[in-house]
Amino acid sequence: MTFVLEKAAAPAGLRRIVIDPVSRVEGHGKVTILLDADNRVHQVRLHIVEFRGFERFIQGRPYWEVPVMVQRLCGICPVSHHLAASKALDLVVGAKKLTRTAEKCRRLMHYGQILQSHALHFYHLASPDLLFGFDAPVAKRNVVGVIAEHPELATQGVLLRKFGQEVIRITAGKRVHGTGAIPGGVNKSVTHAERDELLPQMPQILAWARGAVRIAVDLHRAHQEEYDGFGYVRSNLLSLVGKNGDLDLYDGTLRARDADGGILFDGVDSQNYRAHLKEDVRSWSYMKFPFIGSLGADLGWYKVGPLARIQNCDRIPTPLAEEARQEFLARSPGKLVHAPLAYHTARMIELLHAAEVIDGLLRDDDLHGDDLVAKGPRQIQGVGIIEAPRGTLIHHYEVDSQDLVTMCNLIVSTTHNNQAMNEAIREVARKYLDGKEPTEGLLNHVEVAIRAFDPCLSCATHALGKMPLVVELRSADGALVEEIVRE
């Protein structure tokens, strides 16, 4: 089976509309839509168009380089890759359990990352659509427009993100592409002086974070019916779940639910992800299509990320965020929420949770310890799974006796949402585009649906492919630098 609107029955002669690049998301992607003479929609696809080959060129590198290398997959959530790789390599160096200081420093780094990434997405990237409308003029529909019309809100967004970035700087050495985690632990702990830079800011950060949840909830309520149906896509859910069913973004076991909330699997150790998850390949995207193996590619796809996580866990272990979650769930009792635009509220609930976790960690003296690294019997492989801002992130490595990486498999958060994003934009196309002349404003509706998932297309471009084409690359003075011919 292919999915409805995935493939036009007779593509010849159809008009091709392209949204290229998809903007206000991280990374590179485009959408193509095929229309007939009456503007009926026949095909809609989100393509990931770039290859960077990380999985391949990591092979042959010494394992201790990996946590620093792989974060260059993505500058928005480098910490996620840094930590997922470190968690996988903890097992390779035999560190089954980290020291308390190492684990808490890493958690602090990770929740700093969640806070900054969620703030960036909501305030800098998505809010223009929600504040000004999906078909507001292009000139206004961006963060500069938000700064002009809602300066207070925009400033809060900038400062929330700044705080998250400062947490990362203090735990990782610098804001983007730091080095804090190493296989088996961390290379530094947090000093009292560093804590004192951050802790006094917490009351303000917590207040803004609570406000952020309010803003997201109010924006959704103001357009309840439209937002609930927008790009609606029912699917299974997947995430890590911590001890006692708590939301835990740093560690846990895998749990999946079906679209009605029934448990598909639970308590799956990260080392066994391969027994449950498979990946499909389609000719038109470099991003693979993961699915739950037992259900097959057609039925087994799922959503990850904030909307999945806050409904997959049994509770959030911090009071303010749990209260917001209960309020969120109470709006559709007994039914899972599948509306992509509800991701925004879920994301802000997690932002509040991240602020509460950071507040707790900054008061914990374990942060200042000097027992940084654990070791044990060397192993040949390890899997590290973490809940990155955008969802479940899987890093899997094998390392030989020379300490060189021989195998690397990455399933990044955005890839898990591949099918769901494609289904969401097909739903939007059916509802808003079908039979109409596509205007810029209508096409932005498609992007609004993609943005809801907060995709990181940078992360998703680690694979590579080929095309039947000839390309000549000439330097500024006309000399031939490279010529490629592919049949």
Place this chain on the structure above:
Amino acid sequence: MAPEKKKLRVATASLAGCFGCHMSLLDLDERILELLKHIEFDRSPITDIKTCGPCDLGILEGGVCNAENVHVLREFRKQCKTLVAMGACAVNGGLPAQRNHLDVRDCLQDVYLVGVGVSRGFIPNDPELPLPLDRVHPLHDVVKIDYFLPGCPPSADAIWQFLTDLLAGRTPHLGHGLIHYD
């Protein structure tokens, strides 16, 4: 008070980069608000302008890894009076250039045919996917570049220094501490 100067029109894009350099630009934090008094954005990941119009300044992150990157790079060179290579990837290819010693065909097979957990594997080949180049190139392999900002990513302070120099009409100069090659 001096009459308000015309704002500098600035386009930015990420080619084969990780967006970390754009993150560093946003790491200007509150200084962004100050900057916006002097510049306006054309095509950029933070606006919905999809093609680059005539601009005073173009800032590009990432190297060149496929035909699409070549196209965007040439568009920027044509439209922007001054073109800046921001970050290690743009300056010398950066980490993605690690694939330059590998055979593209082998990589393809590794990832899409025999990869862990791949079912029904084959190699994506739709005409919508731009041709990957055999090697990742720095920007100056393809067009003339006016300024290079090294670092992975360059720090927000380095970007700030660069932009304020440029806005003041000085030749940008990054002193000790701002130039770094990580």
